[in-house]
Structure formats: C-alpha cells, structure tokens
Amino acid sequence: MHQPRPIYLDHAASTPVDSRVLEAMMPYFSEIYGNPSSIHQFGQAAEQAVEEARERVAHVLGCKADEIVFTSCGSESDNLALRGTMLHARKTGRGNHLVTTPIEHSAVTRTAQQLADLMDFAVSSVTVDEYGQVDPEEIAAACRPDTALVSVMYANNEMGTIQPIAQIADIAHQHGVLVHTDAVQAAGQLPLNVNELGVDMLAVSAHKFYGPKGIGALYVREGVTLPPSQSGGGQENGRRAGTHNVAFIVGLAKALELAYEEADLHNAHYRHHRDRLIDGILSRIPDSRLTGHPDQRLPNNASFVFRGVDGNALLMYLDLKGIAASSGSACKVGNPEPSGVLLSMGIEPEWALGSLRLTVGRQTTDADIDYALDVIPEAVEKIRKLGARL
Ligand SMILES: Cc1ncc(COP(=O)(O)O)c(C=O)c1O
Known part of the structure; x- marks a missing residue:
C-alpha cells in the first residue's frame, strides 16, 4: 500500500x-x-x-x-x-x-x-x-x-x-x-x-x-x-x-x-481512530492483546502486547515504514527490559517485551489508520520470524 x-x-x-x-x-x-x-x-x-x-x-x-x-x-x-x-x-x-x-x-x-x-x-x-x-x-x-x-x-x-x-x-x-x-x-x-x-x-x-x-x-x-x-x-x-x-x-x-x-470534538475524533486501531490489530494479529482497561482508557491510546516479539525491533521496522510509534513509554526506547508497568499488571515477560503503544492525534486521518493496519500485522509477522531464526 x-x-x-x-x-x-x-x-x-x-x-x-x-x-x-x-x-x-x-x-x-x-x-x-x-x-x-x-x-x-x-x-x-x-x-x-x-x-x-x-x-x-x-x-x-x-x-x-x-x-x-x-x-x-x-x-x-x-x-x-x-x-x-x-x-x-x-x-x-x-x-x-x-x-x-x-x-x-x-x-x-x-x-x-x-x-x-x-x-x-x-x-x-x-x-x-x-x-x-x-x-x-x-x-x-x-x-x-x-x-x-x-x-x-x-x-x-x-x-x-x-x-x-x-x-x-x-x-x-x-x-x-x-x-x-x-x-x-x-x-x-x-x-x-x-x-x-x-x-x-x-x-x-x-x-x-x-x-x-x-x-x-x-x-x-x-x-x-x-x-x-x-x-x-x-x-x-x-x-x-x-x-x-x-x-x-x-x-x-x-x-x-x-x-x-474543543475537547468534545477532539475526543470523538481520537476515539474513532483509536477504536479502529484496536479492532483492526486484535482481529489481524494472532497472539495479540490489548493492554490497559477496555473502556476506562484515554480516548487517544491504543496499546498492545504481542507474544514473542521484540518491541524495539518492531518500532525500528515501523519507523522504516514511516510509522512513528512507541513501545511502553518513550523514555524506555533502547531498554530491552520489559516494562515494569506491564509486569505489575501480571503480563508475562514473553508478552510484555512485545509492547506497542499507538496514540492518535488531531491530525490523524482514516488513511493513516488504513496504512497502519496494513503495515503493523506484516511487521509483527516479520519480527516474529526473525526472532525465531536468531
Ligand atoms: C504520565 C507522565 N508524567 C510525567 C511526564 C513527564 O512530563 P515532562 O516531559 O513534561 O517532564 C510524562 C511524559 O511523558 C508522562 O507521560
């Protein structure tokens, strides 16, 4: 695409x-x-x-x-x-x-x-x-x-x-x-x-x-x-x-x-894109889970864990494809430790290492989400295969 x-x-x-x-x-x-x-x-x-x-x-x-x-x-x-x-x-x-x-x-x-x-x-x-x-x-x-x-x-x-x-x-x-x-x-x-x-x-x-x-x-x-x-x-x-x-x-x-x-306007816009991301990712990626509360969550936050994926490798791959995202919090990039936040919620390290945070904004469009939903499943599959070979 x-x-x-x-x-x-x-x-x-x-x-x-x-x-x-x-x-x-x-x-x-x-x-x-x-x-x-x-x-x-x-x-x-x-x-x-x-x-x-x-x-x-x-x-x-x-x-x-x-x-x-x-x-x-x-x-x-x-x-x-x-x-x-x-x-x-x-x-x-x-x-x-x-x-x-x-x-x-x-x-x-x-x-x-x-x-x-x-x-x-x-x-x-x-x-x-x-x-x-x-x-x-x-x-x-x-x-x-x-x-x-x-x-x-x-x-x-x-x-x-x-x-x-x-x-x-x-x-x-x-x-x-x-x-x-x-x-x-x-x-x-x-x-x-x-x-x-x-x-x-x-x-x-x-x-x-x-x-x-x-x-x-x-x-x-x-x-x-x-x-x-x-x-x-x-x-x-x-x-x-x-x-x-x-x-x-x-x-x-x-x-x-x-x-x-303008909060009502922006929050409705965020929720629309956030929910498309959540539905799209969970339905297209095997062994994927939403992290955080299903409804009591920020309007702009869609975050996930994928089993057996190196979250930092995923971020680098997505960056090459033109998608800027984050694994856990921005401050943790380059840190191979699983996020303490995810571990404290009982998420196993094998899953927590593969975290991805997508946060939408005022300029996010449906075309952006279409592209992300096209690229992210393919990226997770590639990183999983690469991880299995190492
Ligand atoms: C929940 C939370 N608290 C504090 C901070 C730190 O804010 P600042 O970057 O303005 O120091 C951040 C930044 O990411 C945050 O997400």
Missing part, C-alpha cells in the same frame, strides 16, 4: 504546537520581553501576561489563580509535589510515609525512590489489577498514621488506563492524607476540575496538549505548604525560583484553554 506521509502515532510522547498557541506566544519573545519581577513598565507588561495566563489555567482547573505554580515540565511538577510535601510533613512532624503505585511515570517513581534512598522516607506501592487499575480500598489499607501523601496518576502513559481519582482522593482524605495526581497524560482529554477530582495537587505539561515543550504547572490547594524543590528568588510565591518563561507560560495557558474548548 502507498504510504500517504510519515505517520505520527506517538502523541502520548509529544504533540505539535497548535498554530494558535504559537501565535499567542510570539509577542513575548522580542516585543514584551521584560522580567515579570521588575518594577518598571516592561516588567509589568510581562507580569500581566503571566498573571492572565495563571487566571486562564485556574479557570480550566476550577481553582484560584494563586493555587497554580508554573514549572518547567511535568517532571518538575511531580518532583515539587512529592519532595515538597514529604519534606514539609517531616519538618512539621506530620508524617514520613508516601503511598504510590507501580504504574507511575518515572518522574514519580524515581522521586519516591530518592526520598527513600537519600532521606529515609518510607514508601509503599499498592498493587494494580490486570487492567492497571488501583482499587481505592488498597489505598485505604496502605495508609498508616504517619502517611503524608498518596500519589496516583490520573491516566497512564503506557497503556492509557484511567484511575478512579475522585474515590482515591476521598478515601485518602478520610485518613487525613494529602493527594497528588500526575495528570500529564490526562490533561487535554479528561475533565480537569480539581474540586470534582478532590485532589490537593495536580501536575500538567503543555507539550502533551499541543503546547510547547519545557513548560508545566502544578495545582497546589490553598493551605498546602511546599518548600521549593528549586530555591532562589521569590517567584511563584516562593514555591519555584527562577525567572518566568513568559512566552511558554502564555503558550501553556492558550493550549489548555483551546484543548478544553
């Missing part, structure tokens, strides 16, 4: 910047270039842009503007939430223990690991079911008198499963424990009202919803104190030092606003 154009099916890794977002950002590079912390009019103009962006982000999240902290990315938002909460809890004698899950992004798991290794915090990880979902009762069972924080992601980056965050938050609060959610994959697709979710902290990253890379935000509920993970100047009410990245903050706000104004 004719390859229509290079086909990008890796929107969970990153998305292109929406032209309307780029346009909103442009004046803040060389026209309105003051430092928002400066007193003069150049500074004031930049400060106004930052504060307007904060209002707009807060509007989407249903919170107050001063509950939004701008950061450099989703990872930094997660770091600030975890390290800040745990250090403050220790200082105030409120706790020493963190509860999390085995399916978190490394921005959470490695931060938790560092808290345990370098600072002697206690960390518990609850189990997940075969769909990668957390049972809120497991969270309740893991909470101890010294638990300071529960951190559970809203939707998973590898297999798209959505967690019952409102129930998790409710149960954690019954134990007097704060709740953080990594909403980096959810933002742009799932409802983001922090009061409906009931969380105390929520992390987002603009490049997952058609904004620029290198800018994120953390919602911090009023009354929650976080010592900064990056210290220095008093920006962001002392929660995050460093001169504001004005253009990117404006870009994040514009991208988030657009994503939610």
Whole structure:
C-alpha cells in the first residue's frame, strides 16, 4: 500500500504546537520581553501576561489563580509535589510515609525512590489489577498514621488506563492524607476540575496538549505548604525560583484553554481512530492483546502486547515504514527490559517485551489508520520470524 506521509502515532510522547498557541506566544519573545519581577513598565507588561495566563489555567482547573505554580515540565511538577510535601510533613512532624503505585511515570517513581534512598522516607506501592487499575480500598489499607501523601496518576502513559481519582482522593482524605495526581497524560482529554477530582495537587505539561515543550504547572490547594524543590528568588510565591518563561507560560495557558474548548470534538475524533486501531490489530494479529482497561482508557491510546516479539525491533521496522510509534513509554526506547508497568499488571515477560503503544492525534486521518493496519500485522509477522531464526 502507498504510504500517504510519515505517520505520527506517538502523541502520548509529544504533540505539535497548535498554530494558535504559537501565535499567542510570539509577542513575548522580542516585543514584551521584560522580567515579570521588575518594577518598571516592561516588567509589568510581562507580569500581566503571566498573571492572565495563571487566571486562564485556574479557570480550566476550577481553582484560584494563586493555587497554580508554573514549572518547567511535568517532571518538575511531580518532583515539587512529592519532595515538597514529604519534606514539609517531616519538618512539621506530620508524617514520613508516601503511598504510590507501580504504574507511575518515572518522574514519580524515581522521586519516591530518592526520598527513600537519600532521606529515609518510607514508601509503599499498592498493587494494580490486570487492567492497571488501583482499587481505592488498597489505598485505604496502605495508609498508616504517619502517611503524608498518596500519589496516583490520573491516566497512564503506557497503556492509557484511567484511575478512579475522585474515590482515591476521598478515601485518602478520610485518613487525613494529602493527594497528588500526575495528570500529564490526562490533561487535554479528561475533565480537569480539581474540586470534582478532590485532589490537593495536580501536575500538567503543555507539550502533551499541543503546547510547547519545557513548560508545566502544578495545582497546589490553598493551605498546602511546599518548600521549593528549586530555591532562589521569590517567584511563584516562593514555591519555584527562577525567572518566568513568559512566552511558554502564555503558550501553556492558550493550549489548555483551546484543548478544553474543543475537547468534545477532539475526543470523538481520537476515539474513532483509536477504536479502529484496536479492532483492526486484535482481529489481524494472532497472539495479540490489548493492554490497559477496555473502556476506562484515554480516548487517544491504543496499546498492545504481542507474544514473542521484540518491541524495539518492531518500532525500528515501523519507523522504516514511516510509522512513528512507541513501545511502553518513550523514555524506555533502547531498554530491552520489559516494562515494569506491564509486569505489575501480571503480563508475562514473553508478552510484555512485545509492547506497542499507538496514540492518535488531531491530525490523524482514516488513511493513516488504513496504512497502519496494513503495515503493523506484516511487521509483527516479520519480527516474529526473525526472532525465531536468531
Ligand atoms: C504520565 C507522565 N508524567 C510525567 C511526564 C513527564 O512530563 P515532562 O516531559 O513534561 O517532564 C510524562 C511524559 O511523558 C508522562 O507521560
């Protein structure tokens, strides 16, 4: 079949910047270039842009503007939430223990690991079911008198499963424990009202919803104190030092606003293509399984495991055929270990090594999916034969 154009099916890794977002950002590079912390009019103009962006982000999240902290990315938002909460809890004698899950992004798991290794915090990880979902009762069972924080992601980056965050938050609060959610994959697709979710902290990253890379935000509920993970100047009410990245903050706000104004349209488009991929792959490829929850999954995520396939070889083959995809999470490319997320769901290593994540986007077309459904079954067959010969 004719390859229509290079086909990008890796929107969970990153998305292109929406032209309307780029346009909103442009004046803040060389026209309105003051430092928002400066007193003069150049500074004031930049400060106004930052504060307007904060209002707009807060509007989407249903919170107050001063509950939004701008950061450099989703990872930094997660770091600030975890390290800040745990250090403050220790200082105030409120706790020493963190509860999390085995399916978190490394921005959470490695931060938790560092808290345990370098600072002697206690960390518990609850189990997940075969769909990668957390049972809120497991969270309740893991909470101890010294638990300071529960951190559970809203939707998973590898297999798209959505967690019952409102129930998790409710149960954690019954134990007097704060709740953080990594909403980096959810933002742009799932409802983001922090009061409906009931969380105390929520992390987002603009490049997952058609904004620029290198800018994120953390919602911090009023009354929650976080010592900064990056210290220095008093920006962001002392929660995050460093001169504001004005253009990117404006870009994040514009991208988030657009994503939610147009969410119904985009989600319907994603679901259409996602479901074609799921049906097409499972019916055409023997020994294939969908990973993640059958319905409680991100609208744009179709992810699979194939028995006896080297996932990285499959990615390289697909790249040669003009299809950009991912095996597990983008950060894991080149790592021959099966994904810990898939193993924690009880998927056997023989299957987990052959994972493929396809994530559709606004520009995905039916012709793209036709082509992908033509090429992927043939690719899996070839890689299997090659593997058998080695
Ligand atoms: C669930 C999740 N959390 C955190 C991150 C890190 O975000 P960033 O790339 O903005 O640091 C990612 C990125 O892939 C992610 O998918």
